[in-house]
Amino acid sequence: MTVYAPALPGVGILGTGSYLPEHIVTNDTAGQRAGVSAQWIERKTGIVQRRYAARHEAASDLAAEAAASALDDAGVRAEDLAWIVVATSTPDHPQPATAALVQHRLGAHGAAAFDVNAVCAGFVAALHTAARLLAGDGGGGRRCALVVGAEVYSRIIDPADRRTAPLFGDGAGAVVIGPVGEGRGLIGTAMRTDGHLHELIGVHAGGSRQPATAKTVARGEHHFAMQGRAVREFVERELPLAVAGTLERFSVAPGQVDHFVPHQANGEMLRSVAGRLGLTSARIHLPVDRHGNTGAASVPLALDHARRQPGPPDGALRDGQLVLLAGFGGGMTLGTTLLRWGR
Incomplete structure (x- = not known):
């Protein structure tokens, strides 16, 4: 069952930021490791390259870089969060x-x-959670919050696995949220989790059910695993339903949506399902070719990419436009957030 949660009025996005590690891994390199061609990767995924974190970088390092960029963009000091x-x-x-x-x-x-x-639905969940915490002076006088999506998938993928290694990269995206003008900001969020499908995506060892041992490491059970065909079927079936349900619940016609910012799972898959979403007037943002699937980071990365494209004052985004965010992935969890842009 989908849970719908309206956002309390007056909280919106004040600034965006992102960070991609310096190290670029091309399709030639990823394909050689996985035993496929660069052309095969691009045809199947729409991805041209991905970024890998340096040895000294972890998720918090990427997150902090993206966060600093978002704070600067919003004109908000860290001590005011x-x-x-x-x-x-x-x-x-x-x-x-x-x-x-x-x-x-x-x-x-x-x-x-x-x-x-x-x-991969984590950013949508985190964004709504932070907005609700801020509403009604939930910040104890401080009126802003920082929401970050950050992943370092290069540490958990098997580079020889053609089903996963070509897809994933590392990165972080962030937003600062706080008070916005009347009629602007978050409108509502919808989320659902189909827990009976939890085995479709996961890292099966290293937790309390199956702690790390020499045997689990030898068997590769600390690597990310995904049943690609079943995941694709889930997205193709459930994403159009989620989009339609969210718009109906918050009284928005599909043709009114100006921008659709989805989880950057697989560019080819998203293009194939786009026609079934009914978003006839929306610009769909797919910078997945530049950084691959970055999990919880991909929605804020794509949003920041849209925000920083040439054009006044916020790139592709214009004041008063409707933006729909969508995240979907392991669990299986799917979340959407509708907002009216305006800083």
Whole structure:
């Protein structure tokens, strides 16, 4: 069952930011490792390259870089943040929360910080959570929150697995949210989880059910695994239903949506399903070719890419336009957020 949650009025996105590691991994390199051609990867996924974190970089490092960019874009100081919410499925370590490390690095000592793990739907969940916390002065006088999606998938993929290795990369995206003008900001969020499909995507060892041992490492059970065909069927079936349900619940006609920013799972798959979404007037943002699938980071990365394209004042985004975000992935969880752009 889908859960619909309207956002309390007056909270919207004040600034966006992103960070991609310097190291570029081309399709030639990824394909050689996985035993496929560069042309095969691009044809199947729409991806041309992905970024891998440097050895000294972890999820918190990428998150902090994206966060600093978003704070600068919003004109908000780190010390003025009330909340920091980091969406990640590749944390620095099991504990403490990656958000605590981001708080420390930014010097945001007055902010409460915690992580959210809804895999590739994590940013949508984190964004709505932070907005609800801020509403009604939930920040204790400080009126802004930082929401980050950050992943380092290069540490958990098997480079020889043609089903996953060509798809995934590392990166982080962030937004600062806070008070916006009347008629602007978040409108509502919808989420559903089909837990009976949880085995379609996962990292099966390293947790409390199957702790790390020499045997689990030898068997490759710490690598990310995905049943690609079943995942694609899930997205093709459920994403159009989720989009239609969200728009209906919040009284928006499909043709009114100006921008659609989906999880950058697979460019070819998203293009194939786009015609079934009914978003006849929307611009669909797909910078997946530049960085691959970055999990919880991909929605804010794509949003920042749209925001920073040439054009006044916010790139492809214009004041008053309707923007629909969609995340979907492991769990299986699917989340959408509708907002009216305006800073």
